[in-house]
Amino acid sequence: MNLSSNGIPIPFSPELFGPLRATSTDPLPDPVALRERLRTDGYLYLPGFLDREEVLRLRGRYFSRLPPGFLAPGTSAREGVFSGRVPDGLPEHGVPGHPAHDFVRSETFDRFLDDPRLRKLATDLLDGDARMLPRRILRHFHRGARRASRAHVDFDYMDEGSPDVVTTWIPVGDCPPQSGALVYLEGSHRLPPEAYEPLRDTTDRPDDRRQICHDLEFTARSLRRRWLWTDFAAGDVMVHVPRVIHASLDATTDAMRLSIDTRFVRQSDTPDPRWLRAWSADDGA
């Protein structure tokens, strides 16, 4: 596999990559075992947790909102195949005027995420009645953009509220590593933040200290850990804790990468106020 992140190649070698450990979803372990697994690994990889057909329907609903010329001719919105050209005049992803901005405010999006299975999962993991925070992010990457999520921990983006948060990451479509899948740095939730602080100096965004590093090989070698990966399918769900280092790979396939990430807190906890408004890519949070 030829992989890169933010345009920087990373060799797909056993030294740098290992498999994510799957948690059975049929049946799901009991809440105590689930919490224990999340504490141990820093993540839960739940293959087939959601209905594949519902996820693919959502994919089609989003891509059908893109302007003509974005999708490859002769392909369906549900396939989400990039034509190779972003139509002129389209605002930046997720800002007002871009379809993703409207989509996260739509009834279709609300209905999809208002899924009792997701809320019950979060309630089990937080061991208390959970609520989803309104800032829910729709990410869409296409080949050629050489843009991906840099290595980071969620905590650095939500440190003004309760630290008891669980994130769910939902690939909206099949998402192998070459389509820009998320990867997790093994056991990194147990690292003290001082261990990765120096990496923040190696960055392509010197003005933003929240991300740790854009170079995934350098990150893995410096912290002596592997990136854990899998070949995600529509219907899979990832859950992670706020202190686990994760990042994403570049999308290089014709099929575009689409995903949603949402955060849950206990109803009784006070969340970071920046997460109480609907997401806009220019909201600075």
Ligand SMILES: O=C(O)CCC(=O)C(=O)O
């Ligand atoms: O989808 C991505 O590339 C990043 C998602 C993420 O960082 C998260 O879900 O916390």
